[in-house]
Amino acid sequence: MRYILTVIVFLYISVAYGQEYRYHQMWSYKTRCGEDGSEILINSIDITDKYGPVYHVSVFNVKMKKVTTEGKVKILPYLALSKESLDKSVIKLTAERYPYLPFHKEYVKWKEALEEGTEVVYKDAVADILESLESGSCETQ
Template sequence: MRHLGLACFGLVMAAGAMAATPTVDRYAEGQVWEYQTRPGDQGSLLKIQKIEVSPQFTKSGPVYHVSIIGIHFDGLPVNGTLQHAPFSRASLDASVTKLSASKAEFPDANGGIAEWRKAQGGVFTVTVAEAVSFAEQTMRKQMSTTPSGS
């Protein structure tokens, strides 16, 4: 099965190298959150892997690098995980419902974060559920344009 870590890091673009200074707010690295999921993704969780502040994102504030588990991609040969997806605070505010006590295992997001930085990636400013749908649509397009046997 393919990992889905590559789906989000370069899909939205904006310039800027990120500084590694977290901001003080209701979110913290390592937190696991329940969020308003798409139909069929009930029970999916997100984990804040890293929080970064950059002058390039002054309008959206810190970048919240998250991993998401428990996603259902019907008909796609992927494992239902987004290794890395960068979100704005407004996106998290519009999406998360409560902190979770879950001890579920999440993928390491460091590879996705490194690729995102290299690509000078941007951040999702839509809800988490909308970003998951976008990632699924992107994967479906990529799979329909990939020749069989590749």
């Protein structure tokens, strides 16, 4: 009986939020010019009252112009995305893998910001978010 109830709750959440995305999924997406092969990894998912599902992702094989002491940024370890953002961005599920662990530090900060009401959840397409992060402006929810 407990198993059946768990399955029903899971199906309700999946249908209610249209949740086709799951943690550990790697997706190709509509990239910026020159970033073919860049992918999004869903590290974890939170269901919130304010946004519905929030997808905590890492973006691999990007070519961010901002330079660090190690050189150009190739991995963006953390973004909080709405389902709308993923829907605008993803093309194809490419793999399943374990989370990118460096995302966790920023995830903890996001959870604290959620409690304070200062969290950021992006709703733009990922390519637009990357462009905006480089220029310093981005639309959030």
